[in-house]
Amino acid sequence: MKRIGMLTSGGDCQALNAAMRGVVKTLDNAKEDVEIYGFLDGYRGLIYGDFRMLTGGDFSGILTKGGTILGTSRTPFKTIKDPDENGLDKVEAMKQNYYKLKLDCLVILGGNGTHKTANLLREEGLNVVTLPKTIDNDLWGTDMTFGFQSAVNIATEAIDCIHTTAASHGRVFIVEVMGHKVGWLTLNAGMASGADIILIPEIPYDIDKVIEKIEERDRKGSRFTIIAVAEGAISKEDAKLSKKEYKKKMENYPYPSVSYEVAAKIQEKTGREVRVTVPGHTQRGGSPCPYDRVFASRLGAEAGKLILDGQYGFMVGYKNREIVRVPLDEVAGKLKYLSPDATIVQEAKLLGISFGD
Numbered sequence: 001m002k003r004i005g006m007l008t009s010g011g012d013c014q015a016l017n018a019a020m021r022g023v024v025k026t027l028d029n030a031k032e033d034v035e036i037y038g039f040l041d042g043y044r045g046l047i048y049g050d051f052r053m054l055t056g057g058d059f060s061g062i063l064t065k066g067g068t069i070l071g072t073s074r075t076p077f078k079t080i081k082d083p084d085e086n087g088l089d090k091v092e093a094m095k096q097n098y099y100k101l102k103l104d105c106l107v108i109l110g111g112n113g114t115h116k117t118a119n120l121l122r123e124e125g126l127n128v129v130t131l132p133k134t135i136d137n138d139l140w141g142t143d144m145t146f147g148f149q150s151a152v153n154i155a156t157e158a159i160d161c162i163h164t165t166a167a168s169h170g171r172v173f174i175v176e177v178m179g180h181k182v183g184w185l186t187l188n189a190g191m192a193s194g195a196d197i198i199l200i201p202e203i204p205y206d207i208d209k210v211i212e213k214i215e216e217r218d219r220k221g222s223r224f225t226i227i228a229v230a231e232g233a234i235s236k237e238d239a240k241l242s243k244k245e246y247k248k249k250m251e252n253y254p255y256p257s258v259s260y261e262v263a264a265k266i267q268e269k270t271g272r273e274v275r276v277t278v279p280g281h282t283q284r285g286g287s288p289c290p291y292d293r294v295f296a297s298r299l300g301a302e303a304g305k306l307i308l309d310g311q312y313g314f315m316v317g318y319k320n321r322e323i324v325r326v327p328l329d330e331v332a333g334k335l336k337y338l339s340p341d342a343t344i345v346q347e348a349k350l351l352g353i354s355f356g357d
């Protein structure tokens with residue numbers, strides 16, 4: 001008999017349920033006798049002992065279901081060692097609940113912050129297996145995270161829809177794509193939808209270069225320009241600021257987000273009509289795409305195998321088209337940026353896409 005705690009933490013994404021189902025199906029298929037303790041709303045559930053016993057039935061019919069059947073919340077790593085408002089030691093509370101329930105291991109699904117806490121729990125002696133989720137695809141140690149491809153599909157569809165209206169009106173359209181501090185999602189959705197300009201955090205932009213591209217398109221007779229802007233995109237001037245200076249600048253930032261700043265600058269310098277669309281959390285919502293259903297199931301199957309083998313302290317990742325086991329301490333605390341020298345960036349440039357650099 002294995003007693004397994006499971007939780008999903010951080011921002012949700014598509015295929016969380018598919019991944020959990022993959023773990024449970026694998027254990028079930030191996031005729032392993034298991035008890036599953038589903039902690040509710042991420043680490044919060046583990047801290048406060050808020051859980052629900054889950055049976056096979058809970059995992060049936062959820063392959064295609066978006067969100068997470070366990071609920072999630074953000075429990076920032078930087079305050080995890082601080083006592084809560086009632087003085088509770090959160091790390092100690094998680095350990096106590098783990099031991100009280102006599103768990104054999106925790107299966108933790110999450111992104112960057114989640115992995116830092118998962119690694120801390122491992123260091124504290126708990127058995128942990130993790131699965132890499134996030135639409136941002138910024139998790140170290142894996143070429144891809146689940147949720148990413150589904151979000152690419154949604155952001156692509158958003159830009160596709162903008163294309164027709166942009167063409168009718170001859171306007172400049174900006175679509176702001178999520179992705180936190182990295183440009184994976186924007187680059188992929190931008191390329192998939194034929195964006196003319198793609199601005200990502202890893203390649204700071206020069207607004208004059210952005211305008212050059214718009215004017216080049218004008219000269220060639222294109223009536224419109226589509227710009228995919230990552231929510232973390234940054235101008236060359238801002239990229240030169242120290243962390244402190246940048247923080248100060250952002251305190252008095254007059255725009256709702258970077259896309260509106262880019263729009264205002266284009267409008268100011270060219271007099272062109274610019275519109276901004278922000279698909280926002282739609283990118284994390286809805287049913288996982290077929291790719292993510294398969295991918296998350298494969299990752300879940302390997303996590304199940306790790307549990308069967310009694311191998312803990314790993315994230316199940318994906319490297320060179322293979323599912324792999326990555327030691328948690330190699331993953332925690334590192335972001336996977338998109339290199340400006342990556343071949344995909346070079347190929348995008350060959351296609352004539354401008355990065356505003």
Ligand code: F6P
Nearest residue numbers: 011111134135136178179180284
């Ligand atoms: O990490 C996933 C993500 O959707 C990012 O792309 C985005 O920056 C952030 O979460 C939004 O967070 P929240 O849902 O807390 O607003």
